[in-house]
Amino acid sequence: MSSEPEVKGFSDKEIVNCPQPTIILRARGLSKSFPGVHAVENVSLEVYRGEINGLVGKNGAGKSTLVRLLMGLQRADGGTVEIGGRCYEAMTPDEALEAGIAYVPQQVSMIDSLTVAENILAGNLPAGKFGFINWKEVKQEAKRRLQKLSLEIDVRQRVDGLNITEQTMLAIAKALFSRAKLIILDEPTAALPKVDIQRMFSFIRSMKQQGVGFIYISHHLEEIFEICDRVSVLRDGQMVGNHRVAEINQTQLIQMMVGQSVSEFSRANNPISKEVVLSIENLVRRGHYEKINMSIRKGEVVGLTGLKGSGSEALAAGLFGLEYLGRGTVKLNGKAFIARTPRQALGQRLAYLPADRHRFGIVGLRSVKENITYSILKRLVRLFMIINDRRETELVSSFIKDLGIVTHSIEQKVGLLSGGNQQKVVFSKLVATKPSLLILHEPTQGIDVDAKTDIFRVIDDLSSQGVATLLISNEVRELSVICDRILVMCEGKITYQFIKGDAEAIPENILLAIEGSYEPG
């Protein structure tokens, strides 16, 4: 590693001549906040040349915000980024590219219908006589460049004919051709078949040998240990650790990711009745999930977790009628459950809290009062369909008191409340419908600790009143606190079940199960 990097005629002279280790990028004290949330707070990060720096953290820990700051796509509220001896306070995307930072997203987007050669030279195609393009030269040049990276891809092939591995590698190669010094890889192996991962890794390693620095974002922790030299851990927007991978083990890494003090809330073990509220048998939706079997009993709080695309989110949306549910037997309170629209689901006493609060949850222009009673207006009207204002105000006031919604009046526009209070308003709307099954999708996303505790308390209250709850979340520590059972979904199947109180039901194991690498015992 410390030896002089191999020179394969790589175009960037600067890299070749620099002694190792040199810092490519140094970010100091980066902060970025959005209303109500500190997405990234005082984060410092250093990336050396010829080094792969892993970046891990749960969803919402601030990884993507950090990347956007480094790419100049968002302006930091504070802090500096130093690249190649220059210090930037606010970088523009152009400056970031110029400085040699390149980002390879999870889903590489290239001009699909063009050939590999055209893609590589896109933007500066060599023009021949009369402005016509000299295609022969294009192919030769593309071939020459790929050979430098010892990448064997047929340059005449169309990009949509390549497999995902090749497309990703081509994207990395393209970044290098534009003289990138630091490449940010966002889950490069997420969509790859197992065999190709090693091929990708050896390609990344050879680039590393040539002095390129990488930031490697991944949810797969084994990969981090396999390919990274160092790993940085983000949690709730803060950099909680930066270690050489040789110095730590997977358990320590997970502990850093999960944290200790998420919530002081603890929930007693309520006796759960035998009565089944929701039962699902052999539910299949092709491409999303298959052979789902589960049941939730009265008063039970069941957690459902999994990576993005594991099927847990689709299942929740399907049950509420927002998406196609699939084929299988679903029963709610003993009766066959069919809901093609949210209206029908609500009519069968199933309420759903969407993860995207702003799009599906609140009507920001309207008041707290109106937002809470949308789903129950039918019960509030009297003669001539005029809304009974006194009853409505009483009801809304009781919710504001019970959930501790901070608002100066019930006529306050919901758009002007903080995230936690907005979430409580949505919660009140659901509870007002008196549901028998409550599906909550990331109920604590983007809200502060106090609001989280309030929401947990309400879930607990509802459960003791016999409401069954299905909680879809990636916050494993929160799940392990609030849930009676936690189901883990992986690639469309329910793979594990953790029961509260069991020795194995600890957040670390759940996180491993989510990533598909938990072996019980």
Add this chain to the structure above:
Amino acid sequence: MNNYGRIRGFTVLMVVMQNLIWILLIVAVIAFSLASDAFLTSFNVINIFWQSAPLGLLVIGQAFTLITGNFDFSSESTMALTTLIAAQLMVSSASGGLDLMVFPVFSIVVMLLLGSAIGLTNGLLISYLKMNSFIVTLGMLMLLRGIVYAVSSGNSVSNLPQMFTWLGGGTLFTFTVGLKTLGIPVAAIFLIVAFVVAHTVASYRRFGREVYTVGGNRAAAETAGINSRKVILKVYLISGLCAALAGWLLAGRLDSVTPRMGTGMIFVVQAAAVVGGISLFGGRGTFIGAFGGVLLWSILDSGLNILQVSPFWIEVARGGLLLFAVFIDAIRVRFMHWLSHRQALAQSTIGLEVE
């Protein structure tokens, strides 16, 4: 503390901006009364209300569709077609009718049903077939106007029965001011009643609540179990019905129906609604504000006419007012965003830990 004071200061500004229409109205009234003695007379005030009645009805229909985030450009043609058919049913061929001499009450029923049917068609196309409201109603605007020309063969219909013209042209409670004998126009009373009903529906009935929700955030409305397609269907039904009523009022005042009745009026309707604070993006605006918009528009028309300003410059003034209204609306939206960010930050406990 200082910060809070600033926010409170802005809240005052906010109140001013929310009620801008009434401030503008007062300014306009004062300015025109100073400029001309003929403006603030009972004769002219009565006239302003009388003239604004058809416009007011069209604005009510339009406001409902705008609040759901949709347009209805077809209402001026709907108004012309429904009124023309009703008029033709009632009068002799000498006056441009069909010689059917239908009893006025029956023809009024036909007229209102036809207006509702046109609205229903618009609504079905837009809500259930998910066609774009702008294009659907623009097409309808042309199509219905074409039918009006075809059905009337370009001829006006006049000599309408008194029972029909009473609503738009009749007066109640006559009284004498100086040498003139004046009466309160039925149309003016009808206008005010219509706005009171519209305001009640929008602010106190379940349907009104749903209209605002669908316009404010359709996805959230549907997630909350509101049938947004039905709501949109209903607002178009209302719009069609209001157009027919507007035609009834206008025909009554003019005592005739011309094939060109209401052409170009849709722009005035949209402008009056926007000036009155109805947002083109949906979800915002009240019927009280819209009523103010209608009045301001009529006052501007009447005042400039009394001052004998050239019609060309009246058009300039109208355009200027519309641009000003949209400008204020844009500022209001920006201000709201700014305020929401501030308040959200101020309330979040995470935000307080920074210092």
